[in-house]
Amino acid sequence: xxxxxxxxxxxxxxxxxxxxxxxxxxxxxxxxxxxxxxxxxxxxxxxxxxxxxxxxxxxxxxxxxxxxxxxxxxxxxxxxxxxxxxxxxxxxxxxxxxxxxxxxxxxxxxxxxxxxxxxxxxxxxxxxxxxxxxxxxxxxxxxxxxxxxxxxxxxxxxxxxxxxxxxxxxxxxxxxxxxxxxxxxxxxxxxxxxxxxxxxxxxxxxxxxxxxxxxxxxxxxxxxxxxxxxxxxxxxxxxxxxxxxxxxxxxxxxxxxxxxxxxxxxxxxxxxxxxxxxxxxxxxxxxxxxxxxxxxxxxxxxxxxxxxxxxxxxxxxxxxxxxxxxxxxxxxxxxxxxxxxxxxxxxxxxxxxxxxx
Amino acid sequence: xxxxxxxxxxxxxxxxxxxxxxxxxxxxxxxxxxxxxxxxxxxxxxxxxxxxxxxxxxxxxxxxxxxxxxxxxxxxxxxxxxxxxxxxxxxxxxxxxxxxxxxxxxxxxxxxxxxxxxxxxxxxxxxxxxxxxxxxxxxxxxxxxxxxxxxxxxxxxxxxxxxxxxxxxxxxxxxxxxxxxxxxxxxxxxxxxxxxxxxxxxxxxxxxxxxxxxxxxxxxxxxxxxxxxxxxxxxxxxxxxxxxxxxxxxxxxxxxxxxxxxxxxxxxxxxxxxxxxxxxxxxxxxxxxxxxxxxxxxxxxxxxxxxxxxxxxxxxxxxxxxxxxxxxxxxxxxxxxxxxxxxxxxxxxxxxxxxxx
Numbered sequence: 001x002x003x004x005x006x007x008x009x010x011x012x013x014x015x016x017x018x019x020x021x022x023x024x025x026x027x028x029x030x031x032x033x034x035x036x037x038x039x040x041x042x043x044x045x046x047x048x049x050x051x052x053x054x055x056x057x058x059x060x061x062x063x064x065x066x067x068x069x070x071x072x073x074x075x076x077x078x079x080x081x082x083x084x085x086x087x088x089x090x091x092x093x094x095x096x097x098x099x100x101x102x103x104x105x106x107x108x109x110x111x112x113x114x115x116x117x118x119x120x121x122x123x124x125x126x127x128x129x130x131x132x133x134x135x136x137x138x139x140x141x142x143x144x145x146x147x148x149x150x151x152x153x154x155x156x157x158x159x160x161x162x163x164x165x166x167x168x169x170x171x172x173x174x175x176x177x178x179x180x181x182x183x184x185x186x187x188x189x190x191x192x193x194x195x196x197x198x199x200x201x202x203x204x205x206x207x208x209x210x211x212x213x214x215x216x217x218x219x220x221x222x223x224x225x226x227x228x229x230x231x232x233x234x235x236x237x238x239x240x241x242x243x244x245x246x247x248x249x250x251x252x253x254x255x256x257x258x259x260x261x262x263x264x265x266x267x268x269x270x271x272x273x274x275x276x277x278x279x280x281x282x283x284x285x286x287x288x289x290x291x292x293x294x295x296x297x298x299x300x301x302x303x304x305x306x307x308x309x310x311x312x313x314x315x316x317x318x319x320x321x322x323x324x325x326x327x328x329x330x331x332x333x334x335x336x337x338x339x340x341x342x343x344x345x346x347x348x349x350x351x352x353x354x355x356x357x
Numbered sequence: 358x359x360x361x362x363x364x365x366x367x368x369x370x371x372x373x374x375x376x377x378x379x380x381x382x383x384x385x386x387x388x389x390x391x392x393x394x395x396x397x398x399x400x401x402x403x404x405x406x407x408x409x410x411x412x413x414x415x416x417x418x419x420x421x422x423x424x425x426x427x428x429x430x431x432x433x434x435x436x437x438x439x440x441x442x443x444x445x446x447x448x449x450x451x452x453x454x455x456x457x458x459x460x461x462x463x464x465x466x467x468x469x470x471x472x473x474x475x476x477x478x479x480x481x482x483x484x485x486x487x488x489x490x491x492x493x494x495x496x497x498x499x500x501x502x503x504x505x506x507x508x509x510x511x512x513x514x515x516x517x518x519x520x521x522x523x524x525x526x527x528x529x530x531x532x533x534x535x536x537x538x539x540x541x542x543x544x545x546x547x548x549x550x551x552x553x554x555x556x557x558x559x560x561x562x563x564x565x566x567x568x569x570x571x572x573x574x575x576x577x578x579x580x581x582x583x584x585x586x587x588x589x590x591x592x593x594x595x596x597x598x599x600x601x602x603x604x605x606x607x608x609x610x611x612x613x614x615x616x617x618x619x620x621x622x623x624x625x626x627x628x629x630x631x632x633x634x635x636x637x638x639x640x641x642x643x644x645x646x647x648x649x650x651x652x653x654x655x656x657x658x659x660x661x662x663x664x665x666x667x668x669x670x671x672x673x674x675x676x677x678x679x680x681x682x683x684x685x686x687x688x689x690x691x692x693x694x695x696x697x698x699x700x701x702x703x704x705x706x707x708x709x710x711x712x713x714x
Contacts, residue, residue, distance in 0.1 A: 023461065040446065041444065041445075041446050042445065043402065043444035043445050043446075044444060044446075045400065086443070086446070087398065087400040087401060087444070088398075088399060088400050089397065089398050089400075089401075089443070089451075090451070091448055091451070092449075092463070094446075094447070094448070094463045097460045097531070099456065103454045104380065106449070106451045122491075122500060124500075127491040127500075129488050129489060129490050129491070130488070130489040131486050131487070131488045131489070132486060132487040132488070132489070133486050134479075134484040134486070143479055143481075143484075156513040156514055157513055157514045174454070
C-alpha cells in the first residue's frame, strides 16, 4: 500500500467531511445594483466580506443551515475584487467563477453593469482576439507565456502593419490579469470601434522573474519579447510605433524600460508606479538625464495615480523628480486607490493617446 | 455616505482581521516526489487534504504559529487535483497559483515531474499556440469564448490546410480546462514533434449552456462553432478531417453530436461519457441505428473509461448497446477513475489515431 500505517490513523471519515457544499447564488447582483454575498461555513465563528466597493470589512450573518450572507447597498457600476475572511483566513468566493488572476491574493471579482454599457463591457462590436504564445527567453533560460491581443480586422495574410503597446501587470499579478480583470481587450475593442483609439496590438507578458533579480525583466523585454513579437506579427518596428505601459510594480518597470530606452519607445505610460526598487535607484537616483534627448524622442510620457492610492505621495515625488529634470510629462491624477478600477481608467485614457501624433 | 448606520455597526476592526496571511511553500514537491502541503488557519479546528493521488482525506497537523501541514509519501508522476477542507468547507490552496479551471469545485493542481519528461510536459520542442476567440452564437443569442490550438508551423499566410479536433470539457469545467488542467496543447506539441500525431487544430469550446437545455450545445456546435472555425482558419471541411472528443458530460455530448452527425465527423472519441441525459435518451433509446451507414462514414469510434470510474458500469452498458446494434467501436479500458489523469491518457491515445487513415 502507498501509505504507511501511521498515516492511516489520520484518515478522516468521508461521512462527516465528504459531502459537497451547497451551490449558492453569490454574488447576487440585483437590478438596483445592491449585491448579496453568500458563503457556506456551518462551523465558522466569523465570516467577513472585504470588497473594493467599500471602505472596511463587513460581518456576514449565519442562518440555521450554515449559510452566511450579507446584502450591501447599491454599488457604482464597475468591476470590483472582493474576498471573504473565514475565521481570519482570506478566501475567494467558491460560488463565483470569476477569479482575480493573481499569484498571491485569492479574490473574486464582481461586475456591476451600468445603465449604459461601460467602456470595459462586452459590446456588440467587432472583437479582437487574444493569443497565448510560448516563447523562449534567452534572458531567463526558460519558456514563458505571453498574451497578444490583435485588433479587429488584423489579417496575418495582409500587408497592413500595426503599432504595439507592451502592457505590464502588477507585482503579484499574472500575464492574464490585464485581460481577465482589466478587460484590456474589450476596452481596446470598444475604443477602436468608436474611432477613439488606433488599431494596435497589445502584448501582455508575464513580468515576474523570481528567482532572478527584478531587473532581469528589462532584458527579457528588450532582448526576447520584442524580437519575438516583431518576427511573428505584422507590426511596425520603429519607436514611434511602440508604447509601453504598466501598473504598480509594472508601472515601475515601465519607467525603467521606457525611459532607459527612449530610442525604442515613443509612448510611455506609468500607472501608479511602485519605484522602491534597486533598478529604479540605479537608473534615476542622481541621474542627470539628457532631458533634450528624452523630450525629442518621446511623444508622450504620462504618469497616472489615484488620490487615495497608498503610493500617491511616492508617485508625486517621482513626478516632481522628472519635472525638476525638465523631462516633459503629463500627470493624470484621479480619485480612487491602488485598484484595478483605476487601472481600467488609466488604460482607457492613455489608449486614446498612443500613436496619435 | 454610502453605507447606512446599521451596516456601520457590523464593521470589523482591521486590526484583528486585516493582516495578510503568511506566504507558505505549498505544495512543496521534493526530489523523491514526496509532497508537503501547508495551510494557514490558526482558528480552525480541522484541516484535511483531499487529493487524487490518494484514496481518502488526511488530517493535517497544526503548529504553534497556526500553520497546518502534512507530508505525503512519494507520488507517481502526473498532474493531480487536490483541495483542503477547513472545518468542513472545501477550498483551494491559497499558496498555489495553479488553479483547477472549473465552475464548481475549488481545487488546486500539483505537477509531479517524471524522471523523463511525461507526454504532457513542457518540452523543448516547437510549440503551437492557443487563441481565445469571441464568436457570436446565434443558437444561444450571446457572445462566447472558444479556444483554438493551432499546431507548430501553422501559417495563416500559407496554403496548407489542417484537420480539426473539436474537444469538449467535463460538466462543470470551462473552455480552459483542457489546456490548463489537461495540457492538451503540450500533449499535441509533443506527439506532433515525435511524428505520432498529425498536425491538427484543436478547438475547445465552452460547452455549458445553462439556462438553455443541454442539447442546445449540439446546435451551437453544428450551426455556430464549426462555421466560425471554418471561415476563420485554414482547415479542411470534409468529415474525414473532423474529429470530436470529450470527457464526462462532454463525452456524452460527443456521442450525441458525433453519432447523430456521422456525415460531419469521421472520428468520434468519447472519454468516460456521462449519458444520463434527455438528449441521449431521445437519440439512442429504442434507436434503430443504420449501423451500415455509421460504419461506412465513421473511421474511428472509440469509448474510453477507467475501471474505478464511478461511471464504469454505465459506460460498459453504453458500449454493449452500440455493439448490439452492430456499430463498430474500439473500447479503451484502463486503470483509474473519473479523473483528469485519465483524461490526458485518453487524449494522448486518441490523438495518435485521428486522421491517420
